[in-house]
Amino acid sequence: MAGAMGQRLPELIAEYEVPGAALAYLHQGELHEFAAGTLNTATGVESTTDSLYQIGSITKVWTATLLMLQIERGNLTLDTPVAQVLPEFRVADAEVTKTVTIRHLLSHTSGIDGDLFLDTGRGDDCVEKYVAACADLVQNHPLGVTQSYCNSGFTVAGRVLERLTGKRWDDVLREDIIEPLGLTHTWTLPEDVLRFRAAMGHVDGAPAPVWGLMRSAGPAGLICARPADVVSFARAHLEGGLLDDPRAMWEPQVDIPNPYTLGRQWGIGWIVDEWDGRRVISHGGNTIGQHAMLWAVPDTGTIVCAAANGGHTGAFTRAVATELFKELDGLTVPPVLGPPGTPVEVDAARYTGLYERAGARITVSLRDGAPWLRMEPTGALAGLQQPQECELTAVDETTFVFKTPDSPEWMSAVFFELPDGSPYVHLGARATPKTG
Missing domain, CATH: 3.40.710.10 (DD-peptidase/beta-lactamase superfamily)
Incomplete structure (x- = not known):
């Protein structure tokens, strides 16, 4: 080798x-x-x-x-x-x-x-x-x-x-x-x-x-x-x-x-x-x-x-x-986790809204019934990366995958709740709380 x-x-x-x-x-x-x-x-x-x-x-x-x-x-x-x-x-x-x-x-x-x-x-x-x-x-x-x-x-x-x-x-x-x-x-x-x-x-x-x-x-x-x-x-x-x-x-x-x-x-x-x-x-x-x-x-x-x-x-x-x-x-x-061979039907409306943490603003919305993800960098490094929008593809009830325009690889997002019921999305190794 x-x-x-x-x-x-x-x-x-x-x-x-x-x-x-x-x-x-x-x-x-x-x-x-x-x-x-x-x-x-x-x-x-x-x-x-x-x-x-x-x-x-x-x-x-x-x-x-x-x-x-x-x-x-x-x-x-x-x-x-x-x-x-x-x-x-x-x-x-x-x-x-x-x-x-x-x-x-x-x-x-x-x-x-x-x-x-x-x-x-x-x-x-x-x-x-x-x-x-x-x-x-x-x-x-x-x-x-x-x-x-x-x-x-x-x-x-x-x-x-x-x-x-x-x-x-x-x-x-x-x-x-x-x-x-x-x-x-x-x-x-x-x-x-x-x-x-x-x-x-x-x-x-x-x-x-x-x-x-x-x-x-x-x-x-x-x-x-x-x-x-x-x-x-x-x-x-x-x-x-x-x-x-x-x-x-x-x-x-x-x-x-x-x-x-x-x-x-x-x-x-x-x-x-x-x-x-x-x-x-x-x-x-x-x-x-x-x-x-x-x-x-x-x-x-x-x-x-x-x-x-x-x-x-x-x-x-x-x-x-x-x-x-x-x-x-x-x-x-x-x-890398990618789309399933057979499409999975998920009610993604429950995940729509605004998720925010230091350095990132994430918006999940529906377009013609399909979930979309918008990621905006904020803070000191915001000028180094433009906002990106990607369609989400369901893998199961809580897991979705997407591709950014500049990457050949699929990325994953997992929606989950804390023990107290607070909604989050886990993306890029970070938990981001739903704020709106």
Whole structure:
């Protein structure tokens, strides 16, 4: 397969209109690396295996690992309230302010409406300033009752690390993970990334208007690395080298209401799924025009990391994983949920209305009796994406699939209710409440 992937990677980036990509995988103890395409279509610089790509939210597994190291050292527990470490911490709900725990943050169960992308400057106090700005964040759902992806929670977790250690999150990351594992191509700040070949994100086929996210997003998504370094990080989770008990991070903490997007459950940092009866831990990351995916199969020791800088990145990394895991471990990556073979009749009128959370406004309506979804980005990143409208196709009473105009893959939306009957839609790993 190693030789075949050297040929397949250029074919796959062409198929999925990806400017450049890099791939590393570990199988039976041997590391394999590949790269294809260009890092930047404006400069034509070649993508190489030692090029740094933005791994986005895969960073969250690193931040969760740093917290678990603090737990193993006896400095806190998963159920320590955040306010115990950060007495100044505030969100809009006073009870959540007092009771939200480290476990809630790391498993995306805090309910804090967490897509606040806020530039608090380039200074070493940027994470501290960001946490202060969280005081106005409302609840997306009540504490602990379901799962909804929360970027803000991981920046708060990064601030917990800073308070416990008296150091910047970037420095804690370097001292507790990067240096112990001997990672030479893993950095967080652009002035360090510039010393290497670095990928530029692409949006609509052209270089992105900005290179990266604001520094305050660091603990949630600012690591840049070559895929081989990311594989080494995951290898330490499977084989040891960082935590005394890395399996504690794989234990499911919550079922994901929409299991068709990323996986069935969330652990501590990791997404937890099952393929052909084998546990798979994973995480993905998206920044401005860049995307990365990391998968690991504890039973076989196989680890795959793929990174891309534009085009149909999600479909591309899924195609890479589908081919690799079938060949390496005989595992079938679950296919993307699509329309049923026989149309399903569902009364979708009950789901019509407005759903809102920080960063998104979702409207469900009926057109000639068919349900339609309108998604509008709001907030700081709204200018980077236009509103999209898609027809919904029913799979069952609560599950619908749709395609956006710019993607070859189906996406899924699951309508569900909390125990108190409150209506929600789960889309893109986030629970969005019905507000009108």
